[in-house]
Amino acid sequence: MAEPILYxxxxxxxxxxxxxxxxxxxxxVPMENIRSVMLLRGSPAERPRIQVIAxxxxxxxxxxxxxxxLMNLINPERIxxxxxxxxxxxxxxxxxxxxxxxxTALRRRYFLLIQSEKDRRKIVxxxxxxxxxxxxxxxxxxxxxxxxxxxxxxxx
Numbered sequence: 001m002a003e004p005i006l007y008x009x010x011x012x013x014x015x016x017x018x019x020x021x022x023x024x025x026x027x028x029v030p031m032e033n034i035r036s037v038m039l040l041r042g043s044p045a046e047r048p049r050i051q052v053i054a055x056x057x058x059x060x061x062x063x064x065x066x067x068x069x070l071m072n073l074i075n076p077e078r079i080x081x082x083x084x085x086x087x088x089x090x091x092x093x094x095x096x097x098x099x100x101x102x103x104t105a106l107r108r109r110y111f112l113l114i115q116s117e118k119d120r121r122k123i124v125x126x127x128x129x130x131x132x133x134x135x136x137x138x139x140x141x142x143x144x145x146x147x148x149x150x151x152x153x154x155x156x
Contacts (some may be wrong), residue, residue: 007137008125012144019123027112033116044124045108051105058098085091
């Protein structure tokens with residue numbers, strides 16, 4: 001029985017490959033379901049296009065409310081039903097959510113793309129990932145899962 005390997009929030013043992021978030025399992029693929037593993041660098045989002053579109057929609061909605069709020073401040077008799085107070089609370093949240101969605105979809109990270117029987121999962125490396133540590137991790141993982149991990153990353 002091999003010791004579990006942990007690197008940048010990705011843990012691999014004889015049971016499977018998992019992604020940890022704050023010490024808890026956030027994604028898991030059982031070993032028996034794994035058909036192929038590929039190391040990639042790109043968007044960590046499961047569906048990046050949809051996430052970017054949603055982020056842009058949030059940013060647009062936030063911009064609309066912000067412009068409306070500014071127009072109400074310029075012309076106070078337009079304010080209807082306390083719109084200004086609610087908008088001051090909601091606008092920063094909407095703009096933050098939109099920016100966060102776009103940023104996390106476009107930020108490039110290392111991840112393992114795992115093809116299983118039913119679908120494909122991304123197991124994302126978090127924090128600082130250096131190529132030497134990643135290369136060593138991949139070498140150790142290949143011995144545990146008895147499968148070659150193909151890489152589309154130049155440095156690894």
